[in-house]
């Protein structure tokens with residue numbers, strides 16, 4: 001069997017790369033500079049599998065991933081993995097008592113550390129990058145006076161030191177990553193702890209009418225199907241038009257899901273299955289190299 005080709009949000013040292021290293025058992029790994037670039041590579045067959053961030057416990061959904069999956073490509077979620085996230089402040093090895101004028105990172109990483117930044121570096125300019133790994137690369141090139149928010153792997157890969165560790169504002173910080181494929185094929189993953197099986201569906205309503213969402217939820221509720229997440233996103237067709245993304249805590253089956261689908265279609269709604277998949281939980285150790 002040919003080696004699996006896995007695309008991920010790169011470059012080196014991203015949290016997504018940590019997730020990939022933790023999940024897969026061999027393969028060819030290719031880092032892409034942005035979430036759309038990674039999903040495009042899956043779409044055009046450059047890689048078999050893509051791994052992109054989906055949701056963070058502190059900052060919420062990664063809307064770029066959700067919107068791109070729904071509007072721009074035709075792919076299925078075939079697994080998800082939850083990874084503990086520890087954010088550190090990374091600086092150039094020559095950095096000593098310099099002022100920090102600029103702090104670079106991915107918008108989600110900056111958001112996870114807002115209180116810390118507000119308290120300790122209120123004067124610093126916050127610069128958004130496509131990933132935490134990219135932020136670390138910039139700081140390695142820039143030298144002193146700048147910092148990146150990222151993980152211990154980004155520090156190691158870019159020769160940076162950790163000025164402050166665990167700077168995220170809330171302890172229970174985790175991110176869910178989606179593993180996607182265009183043509184679902186078997187994944188070669190390490191022995192992981194599968195916490196549960198899930199199914200993600202997208203529901204669109206015909207128009208805004210009284211009780212519409214209640215009816216959608218009732219179709220799941222009376223079948224005793226547990227929902228672990230529901231989120232609305234704009235359809236991008238005009239103000240007030242939304243679709244709902246719903247995570248159901250059970251695998252797709254030939255009775256309950258078709259029943260929900262038929263019931264919702266009778267109400268004029270549409271239901272699309274975005275994936276039915278195992279949910280993995282990774283516990284990545286994070287060695288700290290102090291400044």
Ligand SMILES: O=C(O)C(=O)C[C@]1(C(=O)O)C=C[C@@H](O)C=C1
Nearest residue numbers: 014015016053106108131132175
């Ligand atoms: O920039 C990275 O390292 C990523 O993998 C992206 C990302 C995200 O988009 O949420 C992943 C995990 C962390 O929550 C911060 C950033």
